[in-house]
Amino acid sequence: MKFNILNSTYISNNENIATYHNEIFTLIREKISSFLNQGKTLQFDEIFKQATFALGIEEYCASESKIYAEWFENLTSFLKLTKYLNDVSIHEIIIHDYNLIQVIxxxxxxxxxxxxxxxNDYDLALEILAFSNKETWNYQQPFCSFWLDIYSNSFRATLIHHSTASNKKSKLFLRRINKMIFALDDFDIPLDIKTFLTGLIENKNNFVISGSTCSGKTSLLSSLLTKINKDEHLVILEDTNEIQTTHPTTSYFLANEKIEGKTLKDYCAYTMRMRPDRILLGEMRSNEIVPFILSMNTGHRGLISTIHANSAKDCISRMCLLFSLYSNISKLNFATITSLICQNVEYIVHMENKKIKEIIKIFGADNLNPIYDYIFNLE
Incomplete structure (x- = not known):
């Protein structure tokens, strides 16, 4: 039987047109889920053809499929979120539900x-997003994080599956990644502190930039990289491509914690064989801290990383705690770890709200107590 999809005269003899449309949408959703389960690329024409064929529809024109094509485009590309995705003043977007968005x-x-x-399309849209970025996201693997390029914008995307929540709501977190490399003069920093920061690079000091999410840690780090001698071999280790640099002699590792041999910890170990002049670890948050700190202890200079912390002093405590948790050396007590950290990390630059709030110089440790002094304190 051949007839047009939107021929209401014909359809009215069978059922309400709205119900008919719902049947088409239901079949399209089922076909999309089937394609996802089979790992097949989502192509609207093929999916629509299979869905309509299942209803006995063998013929239609492009204009008649337009409403479904537009729905498919929004489902697969978040078309109705473009005003937020393209607004560079927005640093983070949190999708709490199909009708609830938080913009920061x-x-x-x-x-x-x-x-x-x-x-009824919300979870399917998130499943498509994960699939399109080659991520596994389901009941068994309810968390995933990945780099997302969308509408010429870059984000660090994190998906939380509804199976983890009491209210059964999946969530999407989008953190904007700024590809622009700011000049050091673009930061609201006193001139003497800019000179001091440049000196940290020139003298190849080991230092850490601490702060909360979106405090400006990575932006400051990318800016400082412009001060590195172009003849130095720079090795960058990240699990999400956030650090921006135009440095000509750079070796770049992008980790995948799900693949054996390609974790940040693995890359820290490999880096030692590459004659690095400097090593940059995007963020210390788990077992990668162990080889990173130990590489400082073997005489490597110019090592830089970032970490989430509430203050410069708290940064020391957090590094010690992470090292203790992931070193797997039972006889290594906390006092020894504190000493190891404080003998090798020379400075901590702490940021809040895109500004440098504190800089401390670390001299060592007395048992469990770090010995340090303030170079700069905004308060």
Missing amino acids: SSQNSITVKEEFIAL
Whole structure:
């Protein structure tokens, strides 16, 4: 039997047109899920053809499939979120539900009640996002994080599966990655501190930049990289491509913690065989801290990393705690770890709200007590 999809005269003899449309949408959703399970690329024309064929529809024109094509585009590309994705003043976007979005800028955080997708399409859209970025995301693997390029913008995307939540709501977190490398003069920093920071690079000091999420750690780090001698071999280790540099002699490792041999810890070990003049670890948060700190202890200079911490002093405590948790050396007591950290990390630069709040110089440790002095304190 041949007939047009939107021929309401014909359809009215069988059932309500709205119900008919719902049947098409239901079949398309089923076909999409089937394609995802089979690992097949999602192509609208093929999916629509299979869905309509299942209803006995063998003929239609492009204009008749337009409403479904537009729905498919929004489902697979978050079309209705473009105004937030393209707004560079927004640093983070949190998708709490199909109709609840939180947008965060340096000035404020605003919650927007706006339906950007249908309720019964919400989880499917997130599944497609994970699949399109070659990520496994389901009941067995409810968390995933990956680099996302969308509408010429780059984000660090994190998905939380609804199976982990009491309210059964999946969530998407998007943190904007700024590809621009700011000059050091672009930061609100006193001139003498800019000179001091440049000196840390020139003298190849080992230092850590600490701060909360979106405090400006990576932006400052990328800016400082412009001060590195072009003849030095720079090795960068990250699990998400956030550090920006135009340094000509750079070896870049992008880790995948799910693949044996390609973790940050593995790359820290490999780096020692590459004659690095400097090693940059994007962020210390688990077992990668052990080979990184130990590489300092073997005489390597110019090592730099970032870490989440509430203050410069707290940064020392956090590094010691991480090393203790992941060193797997039972006889290594906390006092020894504190001494190891404080003998090898020379400076900590702490940031808040895109500004440097504290800089401390570490001299060593007395048992469990770090010995340090303030180079700069904004307060």
